[in-house]
Amino acid sequence: MMYRSAKLKPGQRVLIHCASGNVGTAFLQLGRLAGLEMYGTGSAQAAGIVNELGATPIDYRNSDFVQEIHRLTGDGVDVVFDGIGGDNLWRSRKALREGGRVVVYGFQAKLHGGRMASGSPSGRHPLRESAILGWYILRNRFLPGRKSMVPYSIPWLMRLRPACFATTC
Template sequence: MSVQNLSMVITRPGGPEVFQPLTSTLPEPGAGEVRLRVLAAGVSYGDVMMRLGNVPGSPKQPYAPGYDVVGEVEALGTGVSTVQVGVRVAAIGARGGYTTFLNVKATDLVPVPDGLDPLVAGAAVLNYVTAYQLLHRAVRVSAGQSVLVQAAAGGVGTALLDLGREAGLTLYGTASAGKLDLVRRFGATALDYRTQDVPARVKELSGGGVSAAFDGVGGASFSKSYAALAAGGRLVVYGFGPAASRGGRGALATSFLRVMLFNLRPDGRKVGFHFVDTARHQDWVREDLGKVFALLAAGNIQPLVAARLPLRSAAEAHRMLEAGEVRGKLVLIPG
């Protein structure tokens, strides 16, 4: 049977105030789908950029953002035999996660290990898969290598530090002064990006530069990440975050062009892009999320939940992200 569903939807491009609650009827899951009762919905900077209208191809308004969820299976569509009603699962690529119920494809689901807090699991889904792929697919790091993580106190930043520490890497992380202690807690050398010459300090401490740098900030941050690389090092861009949200599509285009020009330099350093591609590599997503959950269940990683906010506080969650107040991952709790 169908259910009454509450979603927080974006009604037009703009600030957090454009969020409005929308109650609608969610139909029965279709063939190959399941209905989830959402227990935790992740909030990411990509959601902010979609709300601002800076992402080409965003859904038609009104729509609910939200790309990653943890939920409990409530109903099965026809042909579904891989999951059972009552089990907890996670999904990446489940558009519309800011909601109380959600129909998703059964093939996109990954079981959540028994005993895991769904909110902690929710904090690990998108951020940790992104970080895992950056480390082990985009670069393929090995123990003993050194890496630089920009915006290291954020959601993907703390995930990179957590997984990097587990992989035996030497870590350098940038943050503002008030977040440096958090970066140190994850085992990294903390650098204040506002007051320190980050490339010079990284080269001094590492003995010539890092093997890899990971940057989702955009703008001038890309140049600093590139400058911190050792010969043969690799910069991986996984987003244009704050720079694009402040400067709009023009800043997005400028940041993209900056990255492309780096690859024309004959200095042996390389720059590439990486994002979690659920369209072409859903097999990677399921495999990598399964590995993340195994590490989490074993106690080898500790995702940081920045705040647990009720679903109706989606606007506040976005305000916090844009203000730079978030340490770790924001999670919405539908009710």
């Protein structure tokens, strides 16, 4: 995801949502190895973990992450990894510098038995969220700033580009 979708290079800035979670800490560890300048959203209690893994923590409960990113960087980040989705995607876009991209992941978690569920006990509606994502991706193409949103799904990549999983691509 960091290289195929985000196309990251050493020194670039990234924002990782839910940085103290399982996926977030993996991003932080890989980002440190890749030489990235990292920022991570999380609770105040998780700030120590985020900081220890090489990122600047941002307390999403007590500050606006978009304003905080612009305060810390001046012009935003190159990539945002957003596994939250929904309306948060548009806010993530606002944290980008010109030419940046939001990498959206985690939509496979909304599948049940390999098919889109009609609803879930959590109150999330996968079809609605997929439609929102599609709208955001399309809408990005017509807005200034050359910012983009890129969905990332391992099952879809395996179907569309199986060679990537047999060798490096």
